[in-house]
Amino acid sequence: MKTPRAQGTSRGLRLKNVEINPGRLCNNKCIFCMSGVDRDTHEPWADPARMKAEIKLRYEEGARSLGFLGGEPTAYPHIVECMRYARELGYVRVALCTNGARLANPAFVDECLAAGLTRVTVSVHSHLASIEEFLVRVPGILDRKVAALRHLVERQKRGLLPDGLSVNPVLCRQNAPHMEEFVRFFMDVGVRDFRFNFIWPEADVQNDKTVVPRFADVMPRIAALILENERELKTRVSFGAVPYCVLPEAFQKRWPLLAKYFYEEGNDLPTEVSFLKPDKDGRVDRFDWHEKGHESYRAKLDSCRRCSLNDRCMGIYRSYLDLYGAEGFTPVEG
Numbered sequence: 001m002k003t004p005r006a007q008g009t010s011r012g013l014r015l016k017n018v019e020i021n022p023g024r025l026c027n028n029k030c031i032f033c034m035s036g037v038d039r040d041t042h043e044p045w046a047d048p049a050r051m052k053a054e055i056k057l058r059y060e061e062g063a064r065s066l067g068f069l070g071g072e073p074t075a076y077p078h079i080v081e082c083m084r085y086a087r088e089l090g091y092v093r094v095a096l097c098t099n100g101a102r103l104a105n106p107a108f109v110d111e112c113l114a115a116g117l118t119r120v121t122v123s124v125h126s127h128l129a130s131i132e133e134f135l136v137r138v139p140g141i142l143d144r145k146v147a148a149l150r151h152l153v154e155r156q157k158r159g160l161l162p163d164g165l166s167v168n169p170v171l172c173r174q175n176a177p178h179m180e181e182f183v184r185f186f187m188d189v190g191v192r193d194f195r196f197n198f199i200w201p202e203a204d205v206q207n208d209k210t211v212v213p214r215f216a217d218v219m220p221r222i223a224a225l226i227l228e229n230e231r232e233l234k235t236r237v238s239f240g241a242v243p244y245c246v247l248p249e250a251f252q253k254r255w256p257l258l259a260k261y262f263y264e265e266g267n268d269l270p271t272e273v274s275f276l277k278p279d280k281d282g283r284v285d286r287f288d289w290h291e292k293g294h295e296s297y298r299a300k301l302d303s304c305r306r307c308s309l310n311d312r313c314m315g316i317y318r319s320y321l322d323l324y325g326a327e328g329f330t331p332v333e334g
């Protein structure tokens, strides 16, 4: 499952957001994908009647922003119908978190927009084909993602994506040295919003230090990109899953800078997730994304109690601590 990121507000409104997952099938095979670990390639998608019931239930609970997760949500055969249904119900914001492959077809992009899509987040990890193909394991995939982004940018300029367009690379050892060129490349395509999510050491890369870097390894690149962005690029850049204590001290002292680039809970809409289990089971797992993060995926250390940013920090991936240990997470002084 891809990490929800319901960024900021929707046109000034702080909407209650829900992310619904109709299943785990996908047309990519990303090496860091959680959905891929025990996915059965014959596993069916959720019946559209179950999806619509969940969309309606969440609407009745107050959600007005809806995102579709996967697997790959554009591969879900009923995705357009579900988007249309959501907008007809009254959802204001409808978002896709996608690998972008199907959006290389402009007719499909227009079909989604006509159904009421208002925001797209595309998972693209490198502007270099060899790295993108290594991470995603699909030959020729970069050209399709770039084509998709060109279609989306063109439509965004016509006001057809009022809640925005972003790319969300997974930050790993392979793409870290090229972050600045990555941003420049996709700014040339017309993208203005970049979210780098530090890789979650899970699935095929759980113990793979050739893919999962130490924070210290990538920090010079992160700092360089921030400085370049402040000086020259002046676009929207942020980072997920990077605890404040691994940042240079000069950053730690400047809350506005931290808030702009690293504050996860403050930058994202409050998000609940509905994960529809296969129809034969019929269950729906419902959970709050941030609570689940605190409880299951991330950890705090005993020393975090002394950290001045403890309340604003989501912690460290448990699997990162398993891989590299707790060294280097020194509490931030007030």
Ligand code: SF4
Pocket (backbone or CB within 6 Å): 243, 244, 245, 246, 300, 301, 303, 304, 307, 308, 309, 310, 311, 313, 314, 315, 316, 329, 330, 331, 332
């Ligand atoms: S709370 Fe812990 S993990 Fe978070 S920034 Fe502080 S020391 Fe680091």
